Amino acid sequence: MADQASPQHLFADVLARVHAVCGALATEGRWSAGIDLSRVVVEPPRDPAHGDVATNAAMVLTRQAKTKPRDLAEQIAARLRADDLIASVDIAGPGFINLTLKASAWSEALRTVLREGSSYGRRSAMGAGEKVNVEYVSANPTGPMHVGHGRGAVFGDALANLLIFAGYDVVREYYVNDAGAQVDVLARSAHLRYREALGENIGEIPEGLYPGEYLKPVGQALAATYGDKLLKMPEAEWLPIVRAKAIAMMMEEIEGDLAALNIRHDVFFSERSLIEGGTDQVAATIEFLRGKGDVYEGRLPPPKGAPVEDYEDREQTLFRATAYGDDVDRPLKKSDGGYTYFASDIAYHKNKFDRGFHNLVDVWGADHGGYIKRVEAAIKAVTSGKATLDVKVVQLVKLLRSGEPVKMSKRSGDFVTLREVVDEVGKDAVRFMMLYRKNDAVLDFDLAKVIEQSRENPVFYVQYGHARGHSVFRNAREVVPDLPEEAGARAAFLAEAAVERLTDPAELDLLRRLALYPRTIEAAAAAHEPHRIAFYLYDLASEFHAQWTRGRDLPYLRFIINNDAGMTKARLALVQGVVSVLASGLAVLGVHAPDEMR
């Protein structure tokens, strides 16, 4: 246990020590057999007066120990007092055990930050190399991406980064919906643009086809490749050709939009590939489920709520979703004999499982929320409960400009695209803002505010913190001339500083905040919530800015002390810790950490 309690994670270290004490108490025979420590946690108390670390051990173990919380706390405290990391222990309230750590613990924590650099906070043991499939974006290849897609894209990408940092083996995946009726509509729309490119006057785009101008290049490309050959073919012949070309060009555009946000997927999985190329995986999956008794022919009651126009009561092929927690059984085949989207989706998720992924994360738009239960049901059925699926629903984005809604008319096909927004405000602003909100909360995205350089704009505020740290380094060379330029060398140099001299309460707060980073990574990764990193970085930057300004009124608190190179180096070590963690967290979010803001 003591070996695993590496100092790279101070809170994990303390927790291990608390666990050890509780375990020892238990095995000394006073408790009934078996001890469950899973609910014992350590955390920083809200009120600093309560010490550095608090644990609820006595309270959550009171039943197992058959001892009153305060009495149990006394027993645990007595042993913790002997710990060489702990300066003092006291018991408060209903049985909290408050620990004050020795000052050396914080000095050591800072040295750890400096020593590990960009690896600090990495939680390799958490994921332990386990495979995770994160599927995100998966926008239909029928047009350019809008801002809502962008949010899912950024969220999925940051989550993938986060899980990698937490030690998982992550594959970033995009499900290309290239098989349904929508891509046929796309093909017909593109065919129209093709005729237009050949000089025909096509007039108004008919109802039901995609009117957007973005299909014009597809028409031109087809004209350039095929001349008028496609005109002479019947639709059944030209449609697959036009469809393939249109999808390819749309995907190229989408990948370009994603690249502008530094998003790159490892796998683009084609829905069509499930049914083409030899084996029909959808049919195979349906038969697999039929063999388990989870597929049958039957009738469904008519849908409630909004009446369905052309409702027709008929027998159909159904998946027994109700056996796995869904509300109704779900159809797998359409009346025209084709598979439903759901049927393909089951096969797709089974395919992921068969590729060795037992941890699945899907990132969906809010309008797909009603779809979650049936997919969860399907995954249970198809993997016999051996896979976990976490569906992250990303809420919609309200685009504003200085508080006023930006008009979007979808009907004309003329809407604000993701690319336009990225071009206007930059990828860093888009990425950070989309992560500076919980995924299931509606996001107001104000185009004017995100390029503002003020505290109101968290992107700027955090980046400025990083730049400001570098500004200190630049100025510090007058006192510490041999301060290295390169980050790794600088960190190594500063790790030798007398960091014990950092004793100001606000400095210790900063050290505590830095020590919290690995814990924040772990919690955010476990919850699949990258926004926690964004908020952590904001808090860290805030404390750093505050300490900077404090030096204005109280010169002895400045980072650079002209006649004391030793103290300056200690303070620079603190600044380096802050800069390093800001850079690390920003990297997880995929946001650039600039050395200066000018």
Next chain:
RNA sequence: GCGCUCGUAGCUCAGCUGGAUAGAGCAUCGGACUUCGAAUCCGAGGGUCGGGAGUUCGAAUCUCUCCGAGCGCGCCA
């Protein structure tokens, strides 16, 4: 009608999977620039955590029930 998500300061939102006196920004009011970057900081006021009940040492957090908002509800994806 059913399901999912949400409801926290005037506004926009956090709240570390059940912890101690519920936090931040904006807005309001009052302060700090012969400066390591004032692009920043400090302080003040502001709350029945939508209402009610339950679970337990302890609830904004878990359960139930109302109220309100958004999304969805065979053969679209």
